[in-house]
Amino acid sequence: MHIREFVMTREKEDRRIKITKRAIKESFVELMQEHPISKVSVKMICERADINRSTFYSHYSDQYDLLRQVQKEVVEGIKDAIADRRFTVETEETIPILVRILEYARENTGLFKVLLSEEGDTSLQEEVMLIAQDKTFDEVRVRDRLDRRLAMYLELFSITGCISIIKKWIDDGTPDEPKMVAELITKLLFQGLSAYY
Amino acid sequence: MHIREFVMTREKEDRRIKITKRAIKESFVELMQEHPISKVSVKMICERADINRSTFYSHYSDQYDLLRQVQKEVVEGIKDAIADRRFTVETEETIPILVRILEYARENTGLFKVLLSEEGDTSLQEEVMLIAQDKTFDEVRVRDRLDRRLAMYLELFSITGCISIIKKWIDDGTPDEPKMVAELITKLLFQGLSAYY
DNA sequence: AAATTACTAGACACTGTGTTGTTTATAATG
């Protein structure tokens, strides 16, 4: 909600700023698919985006800051995509949410490849943890009176499990149908490997 | 902090090289606990290690190369720690292996913190995938005639699940006993969340 | 139309990079 407001206020942003930021982001996402972020310099980003380097610095402090902001926006996108849904521990409820996220990821392949690779991994994970915590696990935790530390491990396990499979799926060019992947994930989450062996 | 030496083949390495490399690695691991790798320059590493920058370049091509090499050594360490064991899909077999890995991690906390944070995450993961594939899943795959792609997802899910929990455990200062964590992990892997809800 | 805001071009000092040539110290060998 807090982040949302932030985005809203920026909606009245000068048209020029939007154009510039879009150019920067596009350039950046392209470059991130070609090189690891450590080799992507501010200079490179600006050259490809055809903007002045000082302009970059008036919006972002460095490449990593830019990455974080791109990430935030994607997380917002995910939030919107599942806004009307609730995460629960029921398989039937979870699958459609996952399907939506997977479809959203499929529509933004380049972006997700970047965010889930390299250093993006950990921080995106943390962002997603926050959504999940907000939406879901809190109530589960209370309901089942789980030990806090244990609950934390369960969340972590679930989210990294999800993300790793989605990452692989995207890296391979989303060969499987979202529904199939969603079912796989939920099965693994709720029943574990025993569902398959 | 003791970094396990680099296998048998390098045993003939000059004593001075070993000393230098150890100094570099120690400096690096320290710095990595203070800053993200993107802010750790070769210059910094060399200053703290008290060696000339050119010396660094005669051993490693950059910070990331150094990180990879440190990682390899740790993976070797894990391999040794579980050399006499076999991974299987039986819970009773898996727990002692995990306990050993956890104990090994606990003894090398600083190192593991570094490797599991930031960009270390993905690549260590991949290394561990290779061990696991070698030791285990191959036979399981054949035995159960699982679809190759499915098997790959299962491996990925298992390993990232393990790693994420271990990472959290280490970041928090290894508050739980290895045995407890090992049991948690195996339960989640084989039975999933249903084991707890 | 005027005021405001964003972008540009270019210059600045500065930090870090990667390489080279030379000298010094150490280890291995005969």
Add this chain to the structure above:
DNA sequence: CATTATAAACAACACAGTGTCTAGTAATTT
């Protein structure tokens, strides 16, 4: 013990990228 390899140290190098700043121009808002 003396010889020879070779690693480490040191200094110097051109070069690339950083972050900041100024003055001028262009676009947008009011």
